Amino acid sequence: MRTLPDQKNSAGGSGLDAYAPRICVRACGRSWELARAADLEQLWDAMTDDPRNFEDERLPYWTELWPSSVALAEWLALRREEIAGRACLDLGCGLGLTALVGQWLGARVTAVDYEEAALGFARQNARLNQVPQPLWTLMDWRRPAVRAGSMARIWGGDIMYETRFVTPVLRFLQHALAPDGAAWVAEPGRAVYEAFLHALHHGGWQGRRVHAAQVEPLYAQPVPVTVQVWEIRRRVR
Numbered sequence: 001m002r003t004l005p006d007q008k009n010s011a012g013g014s015g016l017d018a019y020a021p022r023i024c025v026r027a028c029g030r031s032w033e034l035a036r037a038a039d040l041e042q043l044w045d046a047m048t049d050d051p052r053n054f055e056d057e058r059l060p061y062w063t064e065l066w067p068s069s070v071a072l073a074e075w076l077a078l079r080r081e082e083i084a085g086r087a088c089l090d091l092g093c094g095l096g097l098t099a100l101v102g103q104w105l106g107a108r109v110t111a112v113d114y115e116e117a118a119l120g121f122a123r124q125n126a127r128l129n130q131v132p133q134p135l136w137t138l139m140d141w142r143r144p145a146v147r148a149g150s151m152a153r154i155w156g157g158d159i160m161y162e163t164r165f166v167t168p169v170l171r172f173l174q175h176a177l178a179p180d181g182a183a184w185v186a187e188p189g190r191a192v193y194e195a196f197l198h199a200l201h202h203g204g205w206q207g208r209r210v211h212a213a214q215v216e217p218l219y220a221q222p223v224p225v226t227v228q229v230w231e232i233r234r235r236v237r
Contacts, residue, residue: 023218027070027101028077033128034095036121037063061161062094062118067215068158069094071227072186073101075211076155079184083107083153089176090134091141091156091169096122098157100131107153109134110146141172151176155184163195170203173232183232184210188225197230206235 024033076083076098084106090099092113099111099122111134113119119136126133139145154177160166173183187193200207211229 023065025065025070025097027073027097028105032097032100032125034065034097034121034125035128036065036095037117062092062113062115063121065095065097065218066158066188067217067225068186068188068227069097070215071211071213072098072155072157072184072229074213075184075186075229076101076105076107078211079153080105086152087150088153088155089146089151091154091172092159093122093134093136094118094157096125096134098155099134100126100129102155103134104129104131110137110151111135112137112139112141112145114138114140142168144172144175146176148175149178149181152178152181153184154181155186157186158188158190159185160187160192160196161190163192166192166196166199169196170199170205173205177234179234181233184229185232186227186229188227193230200232204235205232207232 022033022035024031026032083102086107088102088107088109090096090102090109090111093099093111094113095118096111099109102109103126111119111122113122113136116138119138123133123136137145154173156169160169177183185196187196197207207230209228210231213227213229214224215227216224
């Protein structure tokens with residue numbers, strides 16, 4: 001990952017050492033330019049002025065590009081023939097990278113997020129990258145707004161960072177995923193995924209690791225982030 005030419009790199013040339021309002025990442029053989037809001041700390045500080053902002057989990061994680069999204073984008077490229085022409089859903093799309101990659105690869109992408117501001121930047125990023133607009137949808141995964149069984153593939157990058165998200169995500173997959181569909185979840189080794197895998201095995205699902213990648217983080221740090229992609233399907237009875 002790198003910054004745009006007019007932005008400052010870290011001393012080692014890998015990763016940012018300061019906030020940049022536009023970033024550029026290489027994935028699937030091309031560069032992707034992403035516009036974003038004020039940095040995470042500034043948004044967080046603004047939210048603390050009104051404690052009610054925290055009632056609905058409206059923490060502004062969406063303004064960052066997480067390593068899981070980069071690894072997931074590369075996985076989508078490997079599955080291009082599998083998603084082309086099919087109805088797919090990006091769960092928690094944030095700035096829109098994986099939704100744009102899926103659309104560029106030929107999928108018919110519905111991209112959902114809980115935050116309207118995130119969708120605004122994602123729409124802008126589709127224009128910046130000259131990709132046909134996915135269907136951007138404001139949605140809480142606890143209250144699905146898509147037709148039951150309508151999605152051939154569902155994917156999400158680092159969407160479960162608290163254990164309380166595990167059950168709602170699995171319920172959403174149960175609702176939205178086609179009977180023969182698959183979901184791909186990318187995660188950077190968070191402890192919460194132990195609970196997620198446990199829930200899979202006890203909830204009528206089967207999961208297997210299908211991809212692993214080392215991703216340079218957005219901000220400079222000594223080592224890259226190892227991301228794993230899990231494929232989830234309904235268990236064959």
